[in-house]
Amino acid sequence: MTEKEIELKIMRQDPETEKGPRYENYKVPYVDGMVVLDAVRYVQEHTDPTLAIRWNCKAAKCGSCSAEINGMPKLMCKTRVDTIGNKITVSPMAAFPLIKDLVTDVSKNWETTRKIPMFTPKENMEKPWRINPKDVERSKEFKKCIECGLCMDVCHVVREHYTPYFGPMHIVKAASWDMHPLDSVDRSKYLNKEGGLGYCNITKCCTEVCPEHIHITDNAIIPEKERVVDLQYDPIAMLIKGIRKKEKVMK
Amino acid sequence: MPEDYETIESDVLVIGAGGAGLRAAIAINDSGQKVIVVSKSLLGKAHTVMAEGGVAASLGNVDPQDNWTVHYGDIIEEGVYISSWKMAEILAKEAPSRVLELESYGALFDRTPDGRIMQRAFGAHTYRRLAHLGDRTGLEIIKTLEHQVIHRDITFFDEMYITNLIKEGNRIVGAVGIKMNTGKIFLFNAKAFVIATGGSGRVFKITSNSWESTGDGIGMAYRAGVKLRDMEMIQFHPTGMVYPPGVRGLLVTEGVRGEGGILLNTKGERFMLRYSPEKKELDARDVVARANYREILEGRGTEHGGVYLDITHKGADFIKHKLPAMYQQFMEFAGVDITKEKMEVAPTVHYMMGGIEVEAETEKTNLDNLFAAGEVASGLHGANRLGGNSLSDILVFGKIAGENAARIAKNSDMIKISAEKVKKEIRYINSFFKEDGKNPYDLIDKLTTCMSDNVGIVRDAEHLKKALEIISELKKEFKEVGTKGMIKYNHGLLGCLELSNMLVSCEAITNCALMREESRGAHTRSDFPKKDKKWIRNIITELGEDGKMKFEVKPVDEMPSEYKNYVKPEVYS
Numbered sequence: 001m002t003e004k005e006i007e008l009k010i011m012r013q014d015p016e017t018e019k020g021p022r023y024e025n026y027k028v029p030y031v032d033g034m035v036v037l038d039a040v041r042y043v044q045e046h047t048d049p050t051l052a053i054r055w056n057c058k059a060a061k062c063g064s065c066s067a068e069i070n071g072m073p074k075l076m077c078k079t080r081v082d083t084i085g086n087k088i089t090v091s092p093m094a095a096f097p098l099i100k101d102l103v104t105d106v107s108k109n110w111e112t113t114r115k116i117p118m119f120t121p122k123e124n125m126e127k128p129w130r131i132n133p134k135d136v137e138r139s140k141e142f143k144k145c146i147e148c149g150l151c152m153d154v155c156h157v158v159r160e161h162y163t164p165y166f167g168p169m170h171i172v173k174a175a176s177w178d179m180h181p182l183d184s185v186d187r188s189k190y191l192n193k194e195g196g197l198g199y200c201n202i203t204k205c206c207t208e209v210c211p212e213h214i215h216i217t218d219n220a221i222i223p224e225k226e227r228v229v230d231l232q233y234d235p236i237a238m239l240i241k242g243i244r245k246k247e248k249v250m251k
Numbered sequence: 252m253p254e255d256y257e258t259i260e261s262d263v264l265v266i267g268a269g270g271a272g273l274r275a276a277i278a279i280n281d282s283g284q285k286v287i288v289v290s291k292s293l294l295g296k297a298h299t300v301m302a303e304g305g306v307a308a309s310l311g312n313v314d315p316q317d318n319w320t321v322h323y324g325d326i327i328e329e330g331v332y333i334s335s336w337k338m339a340e341i342l343a344k345e346a347p348s349r350v351l352e353l354e355s356y357g358a359l360f361d362r363t364p365d366g367r368i369m370q371r372a373f374g375a376h377t378y379r380r381l382a383h384l385g386d387r388t389g390l391e392i393i394k395t396l397e398h399q400v401i402h403r404d405i406t407f408f409d410e411m412y413i414t415n416l417i418k419e420g421n422r423i424v425g426a427v428g429i430k431m432n433t434g435k436i437f438l439f440n441a442k443a444f445v446i447a448t449g450g451s452g453r454v455f456k457i458t459s460n461s462w463e464s465t466g467d468g469i470g471m472a473y474r475a476g477v478k479l480r481d482m483e484m485i486q487f488h489p490t491g492m493v494y495p496p497g498v499r500g501l502l503v504t505e506g507v508r509g510e511g512g513i514l515l516n517t518k519g520e521r522f523m524l525r526y527s528p529e530k531k532e533l534d535a536r537d538v539v540a541r542a543n544y545r546e547i548l549e550g551r552g553t554e555h556g557g558v559y560l561d562i563t564h565k566g567a568d569f570i571k572h573k574l575p576a577m578y579q580q581f582m583e584f585a586g587v588d589i590t591k592e593k594m595e596v597a598p599t600v601h602y603m604m605g606g607i608e609v610e611a612e613t614e615k616t617n618l619d620n621l622f623a624a625g626e627v628a629s630g631l632h633g634a635n636r637l638g639g640n641s642l643s644d645i646l647v648f649g650k651i652a653g654e655n656a657a658r659i660a661k662n663s664d665m666i667k668i669s670a671e672k673v674k675k676e677i678r679y680i681n682s683f684f685k686e687d688g689k690n691p692y693d694l695i696d697k698l699t700t701c702m703s704d705n706v707g708i709v710r711d712a713e714h715l716k717k718a719l720e721i722i723s724e725l726k727k728e729f730k731e732v733g734t735k736g737m738i739k740y741n742h743g744l745l746g747c748l749e750l751s752n753m754l755v756s757c758e759a760i761t762n763c764a765l766m767r768e769e770s771r772g773a774h775t776r777s778d779f780p781k782k783d784k785k786w787i788r789n790i791i792t793e794l795g796e797d798g799k800m801k802f803e804v805k806p807v808d809e810m811p812s813e814y815k816n817y818v819k820p821e822v823y824s
Contacts, residue, residue: 014737014739016739017737031495031496031497032494032495032496032497033494033495033496033497033498033584033585034495034496034497035497035498035584038497044692044742045690045692045696046690046692049690049691049692049734049735049741049742049743049746050734050735050736050737050741050742050743051742052739052740052741052742053742054293055462056292056293056296056297056298056461056462056463057296057298057300057301057461057462058461058462058501059301059498059501059502059580060580060583061300061301061387061390061576062292062296062297062300062301062461063296064292064293064296078583078584080497080583080584099432099739099740100432100739100740101740103432103740105432106293110294110401113398113401114401114402118357118398118402119356119357119398121355121357127351128351128354128367128368129354130362130365130366130367131359131362131366132362132366133361133362133363133364133366133369136359136360136361136362139359140359140384140385143359143384143387143390143391143394144387144390145394146300146390147295147394177357180357180359183357213579
């Protein structure tokens with residue numbers, strides 16, 4: 001990058017005292033390899049300490065600093081300035097209620113997590129447990145989830161519609177237990193009935209924004225959906241249904 | 252500014268929601284006592300997520316010769332004989348059960364071909380001992396504990412910043428906190444307390460530590476009259492990222508060396524063969540960190556001030572499978588493909604062996620009902636921590652602290668707290684709101700720069716004294732810091748409060764470093780380059796009655812004679 005200054009635009013609002021958002025402009029000196037979080041923190045530490053941001057590890061491992069950078073859900077700590085140019089707009093995740101500036105209220109996630117049945121080991125297994133190394137792999141992909149909520153933010157079902165859909169992050173969590181080789185519970189039916197799994201129409205936006213590159217749609221959501229269909233597929237019941245339908249028509 | 256607050260009662264209050272705090276909360280819940288957990292960051296985001304390589308436990312799955320006595324010996328030897336032998340024994344004996352217990356909670360670990368928990372080699376562990384899930388073991392542990400807490404009857408308040416403890420006689424009776432996302436002030440009234448707030452790594456400029464590791468627990472405990480121990484013992488991890496500047500200090504897991512990575516200088520020389528011909532790259536962290544430091548100092552480092560770490564010979568498939576997070580980290584932050592290119596690394600502040608002094612069997616502090624566990628506590632690691640022992644530490648001692656806090660709570664009555672005491676604390680918080688206050692971040696920047704420049708990996712009296720002068724000036728300037736705006740999610744306010752705690756850690760670290768006139772483990776003095784027998788001692792720091800920090804040097808507890816068989820005798824040159 002030749003420009004040595006970043007033009008940063010940050011959404012500011014305390015919903016308790018301000019009706020709508022305002023975008024404030026800041027100029028931040030550019031440093032090699034800088035990420036968006038560095039720039040936003042520069043503002044906080046040098047220009048306005050009341051700017052609310054949430055961050056912790058600064059290593060893309062804790063999933064705290066989720067925001068929308070030039071409209072795309074991203075981790076601020078993982079987005080290098082030199083990959084997006086020096087005009088940067090940062091706003092909070094829109095799928096969650098705003099607390100202040102770039103900080104949103106993500107506490108609903110805990111309520112949802114609480115609803116999903118936990119890991120429940122099969123009974124009477126000999127200890128210590130033995131697991132085939134290959135069987136660890138399937139669940140391992142989902143274990144990468146850092147619960148950053150970016151997939152929830154990008155999901156149009158979560159974002160724009162009031163449905164019971166738990167959202168991709170929670171389906172990943174459920175899938176990590178469903179695919180645990182020693183787990184004894186099938187969560188797919190529950191996800192379908194209570195978790196609104198059917199509302200997901202597989203646009204794969206969640207997969208695109210996942211900073212851990214989890215194949216959320218292909219490896220978590222679709223297998224859970226397929227499981228539900230398998231469980232509900234009962235050829236005899238379908239045959240009887242079909243005959244009754246015909247009878248109705250004949251009458 | 253208003254002075255109203257809300258009171259919340261519980262049997263036990265756990266401050267901190269990393270691995271130690273969450274494991275303590277589970278133990279308290281198991282014992283039937285009502286527990287509340289409060290944390291500075293969001294639930295599940297604590298610094299534990301950063302642990303990569305694994306959790307040390309002598310399961311003996313890969314090397315059947317391993318057992319607790321070998322693990323015990325490793326801890327004492329690498330802690331350079333100033334660890335608490337009792338804590339080392341407890342950890343070595345209990346770590347395997349804690350790992351298996353995690354597995355029963357749903358944690359997954361990589362497996363051996365015959366299906367048992369896989370264990371990898373790590374620096375200065377005699378045998379392959381670290382149970383792991385790729386290089387994301389900390390994440391797996393904290394998520395597992397987090398979901399236990401969510402699914403149990405455990406109340407948590409996250410983004411709750413505890414400013415101070417309230418004391419009555421020799422007991423803690425309450426803790427005052429700011430709920431950051433509402434700006435509301437809470438009083439937590441409880442019968443017993445567990446501090447599990449992690450270390451103070453952020454008092455250094457170059458660190459692998461998270462934002463929240465500002466030593467808040469150490470600050471609040473010190474002010475309440477709690478004794479600290481071995482504060483000079485700061486671990487420098489040999490391999491932090493160097494370039495680009497934005498990621499300087501970010502951790503490169505020891506797992507890279509555990510899986511076969513080698514260190515090279517710019518001459519292409521594998522220099523660890525010179526410094527440690529036997530253990531090479533897998534010697535203890537203090538040895539490797541100093542070797543890297545010297546290579547860089549003596550001009551054999553890269554232009555960005557690092558040495559090379561190379562694992563390309565292992566092949567892309569192996570690296571992507573065994574070290575996926577590292578592959579991703581270098582690719583995305585530095586644009587370096589570690590399957591094809593060497594990494595640039597240099598030492599970074601990583602861990603605090605020092606902290607709150609606790610009783611080995613109960614994790615009780617010198618106060619009757621206050622307990623501490625995890626990085627904030629001290630004793631186990633002595634002068635140097637072995638990789639992987641921090642994760643066993645939080646599980647083993649988190650549980651013990653929780654059980655004992657629950658036991659004390661069961662046999663105690665709740666002591667009511669006068670509103671005036673709480674209001675005094677609230678007035679203290681409000682006092683930082685002023686029109687012309689100094690920016691706390693300017694002072695924090697001066698402080699952290701001072702610590703990295705003067706109290707770093709190699710120390711001497713001149714620099715340490717200089718640091719003490721700067722710290723003392725900053726303590727005066729601290730009186731002028733302030734912020735504007737509202738209390739809700741105000742980082743300016745947080746900066747002021749954190750700074751008060753950071754100053755406590757810095758003053759203790761620097762004074763103890765000046766007192767210890769020898770080089771032992773992570774503490775290296777260029778003016779006292781040798782280890783000195785008369786320093787088989789621990790340095791205790793506490794708040795004196797005159798309001799000044801006072802220090803006491805005391806001998807290390809001697810281990811029973813049969814335990815000496817598990818440990819190589821200490822050698823002095």
